[in-house]
Amino acid sequence: MVLAAFPLSAAAQAEDEAAFAKEILAAIQVRSILEDREYCGYIARGPDGRLTATKPRRGKYNSCDLGSPPPFQRIIASYHTHASYDAGSINEIPSLQDLMSDIAARTDGYISTPGGRFWFSDHRAREVRLLCGPGCLPQDPVFRPGKADKVRHHYTEADLERMMGE
Numbered sequence: 530m531v532l533a534a535f536p537l538s539a540a541a542q543a544e545d546e547a548a549f550a551k552e553i554l555a556a557i558q559v560r561s562i563l564e565d566r567e568y569c570g571y572i573a574r575g576p577d578g579r580l581t582a583t584k585p586r587r588g589k590y591n592s593c594d595l596g597s598p599p600p601f602q603r604i605i606a607s608y609h610t611h612a613s614y615d616a617g618s619i620n621e622i623p624s625l626q627d628l629m630s631d632i633a634a635r636t637d638g639y640i641s642t643p644g645g646r647f648w649f650s651d652h653r654a655r656e657v658r659l660l661c662g663p664g665c666l667p668q669d670p671v672f673r674p675g676k677a678d679k680v681r682h683h684y685t686e687a688d689l690e691r692m693m694g695e
Contacts, residue, residue, distance in 0.1 A: 546572065547660060549580045550608050550639035551647055557585045558641050558667040561610035569593035569609035572639075573602035582608070591620075595630075606637040607650075614643035614669040621680050623648050623657045625689035632686075643669040646680070655686040 550572060557568045567588035573581050583599060590612055598604045607630070611620045621642045631638040631652040638650035640657075645668035647660045659682040663674070684692075 542574075546574075546580065546605060546637075547639070547649065549582070550606060551660075551666065553582050553585075553608055554610060554639060554641040554647065555666050558610055558645075561641075562613045562643060562667070562669045565590055565613040567591065567593035567610050567612050569595050569607065571595060571598055571602075571604050571636075572606040572608060573599070573604050575602070591618075592626075604634075604636055606639055607631060607634065608639045609641075611640060611642045614672040616673070616675060619692065621646060622684060623650055623689075625686070625693050628652075628655065628657055628686060628689060641666045644672045644674075645669075657684050657689070658682065 553570070553572070561568050564587070567590070568585040569588055570583040570585045575581060581602070586593060586596060588594060588609070593609050595607055609627075614620075621644050623638075623640045627638060627640060628650050631650045632655060635652060637652055640648040640650065642648070645664045645666040646662055647665050649658045649660050651658065659680070663672075
């Protein structure tokens with residue numbers, strides 16, 4: 530007997546993508562923290578429905594160049610880390626630049642923070658949402674709650690713009 534393959538529902542695809550992105554970020558988080566550098570890449574879904582990811586690219590302290598997307602792949606998201614903990618920086622939430630990059634590329638994004646938070650950048654809704662909180666991913670050993678205690682679970686583009694002005 531041959532079973533027909535049924536495509537995943539939109540909700541199941543979103544869960545599948547988030548779980549895949551979380552695995553990728555968990556695998557590179559410690560290196561990102563130790564080197565105090567962002568790492569980034571793309572997530573694609575092949576014709577067979579399987580998820581794949583590009584090799585993580587090493588960035589700078591507060592940026593990472595994704596490069597050109599691989600040809601012949603349907604890119605569905607970007608992923609990147611936020612380097613190591615810095616008490617003077619607001620790196621426990623995605624930046625306005627993070628969201629705007631995803632909007633410009635017309636893809637979603639997944640971001641990890643030094644405190645171990647896992648975020649989703651929704652380019653269509655123009656907002657970022659916390660998928661799981663501190664310690665959800667490997668955490669920088671020097672991370673200390675502070676400004677991070679006031680992290681909300683959701684920020685719109687306008688929220689991030691206001692934060693840039695403060």
